[in-house]
Amino acid sequence: MHFNPAYPFELPLLPPTVALDNPFLLRTLVKARTELGELKGYSAAMPDPMLLLSPAIVREAVASSGIENIHTTVESALQQELFPEAERRDADKEVLRYGAAIRWGMDQLPSLPISSRLIVGIQQRLLPDLSTGFRSTPNRIVNSLTGLPVFTPPRAGEIPRLLNNWESFINEPPEELDPLICCAIGHYQFEAIHPFGDGNGRTGRILMVLQLVQADLLAQPTLFISGYINRNRAEYYRLLLAVSEHAEWLPFLLFMITGFQQQARETKDTLFAVMQQVKEFKQQLRTRQVRVHWKWPNSYSRIRWPRRCKWGAKRGFITKQLPATWRNWLPRGCWKTSR
Numbered sequence: 001m002h003f004n005p006a007y008p009f010e011l012p013l014l015p016p017t018v019a020l021d022n023p024f025l026l027r028t029l030v031k032a033r034t035e036l037g038e039l040k041g042y043s044a045a046m047p048d049p050m051l052l053l054s055p056a057i058v059r060e061a062v063a064s065s066g067i068e069n070i071h072t073t074v075e076s077a078l079q080q081e082l083f084p085e086a087e088r089r090d091a092d093k094e095v096l097r098y099g100a101a102i103r104w105g106m107d108q109l110p111s112l113p114i115s116s117r118l119i120v121g122i123q124q125r126l127l128p129d130l131s132t133g134f135r136s137t138p139n140r141i142v143n144s145l146t147g148l149p150v151f152t153p154p155r156a157g158e159i160p161r162l163l164n165n166w167e168s169f170i171n172e173p174p175e176e177l178d179p180l181i182c183c184a185i186g187h188y189q190f191e192a193i194h195p196f197g198d199g200n201g202r203t204g205r206i207l208m209v210l211q212l213v214q215a216d217l218l219a220q221p222t223l224f225i226s227g228y229i230n231r232n233r234a235e236y237y238r239l240l241l242a243v244s245e246h247a248e249w250l251p252f253l254l255f256m257i258t259g260f261q262q263q264a265r266e267t268k269d270t271l272f273a274v275m276q277q278v279k280e281f282k283q284q285l286r287t288r289q290v291r292v293h294w295k296w297p298n299s300y301s302r303i304r305w306p307r308r309c310k311w312g313a314k315r316g317f318i319t320k321q322l323p324a325t326w327r328n329w330l331p332r333g334c335w336k337t338s339r
């Protein structure tokens, strides 16, 4: 099959033929499974597994949206979460939609397997103003510098057949394939099908994390995979293309599985650091004076306030104790000094 970047790609159906006995791939796979196992165990050992979900998802959302040139910071997105959607900055709106889409997908998983309905639902939540379901027109990935086509996804008429095949592969994978390999193969295939006019990258990254939850490799959708893709974007694009052009699966699989491993470790370290901070913060709240905006605990980390916590005289603020150093750490506008 001859690859031409300007013509709709004749995408082969799954599963692909991949040599799985590569020792380097097997070693990377073992490392990734170990890190993910530790992350899952660590999340399960947390007193409230939802406690850290909010910041972890916002962080993933900021990185994923950064790939699409939507730039904001974790701090800004968290602050903007306090405002109604209509009043949010555009970049923060996009990021918070990413968070909402991943949470929505997670809520659906017990009753809805990874399927066309789930994909469309996620994309609708990412792009509520643009979403019209699967594309009915051609799409093209172009080089942003030269304007030349890099890859032309399959014809729109092929999408239902290709997605049916993709769905069967994801939900009934061949027994000999490790779930992480399935997840990486599924990600390539989804991006190559490119079923939407826009938002294919973001939807695909959410699907990867949900797939790891569905395969029971993650307890919560906390893997920060967009951070890795963002850091290695050029390599990621090059390897996606190499699969289409030359069926070069091995480098792509190694790249993705290394990403799962690195990000599992990073997420675990971050969760640990945040848990430490929460512990110290709670301790400080018990002993010092400051008034914290009442919405802060919910949006930032879902901290449960100690029972003895007293509401301040002014409605909407909690009068409790907070050291000056914490003010640098908190988003601006989320705290007030006590009188």
Ligand SMILES: Nc1ncnc2c1ncn2[C@@H]1O[C@H](COP(=O)(O)OP(=O)(O)OP(=O)(O)O)[C@@H](O)[C@H]1O
Pocket: 064, 065, 067, 068, 069, 141, 150, 151, 191, 192, 196, 197, 198, 199, 200, 201, 202, 203, 204, 237, 240, 241, 244
């Ligand atoms: N050669 C390629 N073959 C298949 N998929 C590709 C190729 N190059 C890039 N992609 C995928 O296309 C995505 C971009 O598609 P699209 O613009 O629809 O998504 P997005 O969510 O709007 O953007 P982004 O992924 O940049 O945030 C990339 O993230 C990548 O996953």
